[in-house]
Amino acid sequence: MPPREEFSTEGLEGAPSNDIGWHFGTPVPNVRGNIVCKLCGKVVKGGITRFKEHIAHKTGNVAPCPNVTGM
Numbered sequence: 001m002p003p004r005e006e007f008s009t010e011g012l013e014g015a016p017s018n019d020i021g022w023h024f025g026t027p028v029p030n031v032r033g034n035i036v037c038k039l040c041g042k043v044v045k046g047g048i049t050r051f052k053e054h055i056a057h058k059t060g061n062v063a064p065c066p067n068v069t070g071m
Contacts, residue, residue, distance in 0.1 A: 021052045039067040 015022035021035075028034035028043060035044050035051040042065070044051045050061050057064035 017048070019048050021048045021055070024055050025051050037065055040065050 012022045016027060024039060025035040025037050028036060033045060033047045044054050044062055054062040054065050055068055
């Protein structure tokens with residue numbers, strides 16, 4: 001298995017927290033809880049937890065990101 005890539009969680013421009021999910025999405029200005037995926041452009045409603053489900057392909061709440069490959 002390849003080594004894990006490390007992501008810094010400090011100093012993300014415009015991110016409301018140090019959550020790792022902000023590396024892959026940006027908050028929609030003036031709309032609380034909406035995040036735009038940097039990989040596919042989809043707007044995910046429901047906050048950073050639901051957005052990470054989009055990135056992780058967790059079924060049930062959101063559509064999976066088409067630009068993220070499986071392991």
